[in-house]
Amino acid sequence: MIYPIVAVGDPVLKTRAKDLPADFSPAELHQLVQDMFETMYSAHGVGLAAPQVGKAVRLFVIDSGPMVTPDEDDEPSDEAPEPAVKRAFINPRMVSETGEEWGFEEGCLSIPGIRELVHRCPDIVLRYEDENRQVHEEGFSGMTARIIQHEYDHLEGVLFTDKLSAFKKQLLKGKLARISKGDVHHEYRMKFPVGAGRR
Known part of the structure; x- marks a missing residue:
């Protein structure tokens, strides 16, 4: 099942997600994870958090392959390629974020058409x-760490645009x-806050 992706402005995106309870049905969990991967791939994303499909629980999925697999046209590098990670993360807790922050232009499926430089460890x-x-x-x-940090932020009710300067936000x-x-132009199913125009 492909869910519509919740757009910026919906309160679920600004709410800190709750832990998925221990007694949550294993079959339902497996289905939810599969549906989230399907939704993510249909929107050509590399990560998707449960709040982005309207569920305020601590769960996200990632597939870093498209971001870390070198293109055939890329120049050869002496560095070992970063391994691709495809995984579901349930009730995650950030233990540490270390190293010198680096910038990269991030986007978000809930905020189509906007990309901005975000610095992360x-x-x-x-x-x-x-x-x-x-x-x-x-x-x-x-x-892979960046993708995880981005999706983890969603579980904390934080969007990448919240990390920008006051000037950029304005x-x-x-x-x-x-x-x-x-x-907004979008090529995948979206759900807009109440009172919005197109659905």
């Missing part, structure tokens, strides 16, 4: 549960208001 340690509710504590780096205010009303 290159190395993280995350504690999380997998789909079988087994607990892991694992380190991630580079682009410049984007009108665009964000138009997006929340449905006045």
Whole structure:
């Protein structure tokens, strides 16, 4: 099942998500994870958090492959390629974020048409549960760490635009208001806040 992606302006995106309870049905969890991957791929995303499909629970999925797999046209590099990670993260907790922050232009499926430079730490340690509710504590780096940090922010009620300077936020205010009303080009199903135009 492909969910519509919730647009900026919906309160669910500014709400801190709650833990997925231990007694949550394993079959329902598996289905939700599959549906979120399907929704993410249909929108050509590399990460998707449950609040973006209207569910305020601590769950996100990522597939960093498109971001870390070199294109055939890329120049050869001496550095080992970053491994691709495709995974669901349940009830994650950020243990640490370390290293010198680096900038990269981020976008968000809930905010189509806007990309801005965001600075994040290159190395993280995350504690999380997998789909079988087994607990892991694992380190991630580079682009995969960035994707995880972006999706983790969603669970905290934080959008990448919240990390911009006051000046940048002011410049984007009108665009964000138009997006929340449905006045935006998008190539995937979206759900706009009540009172919005197109659905």
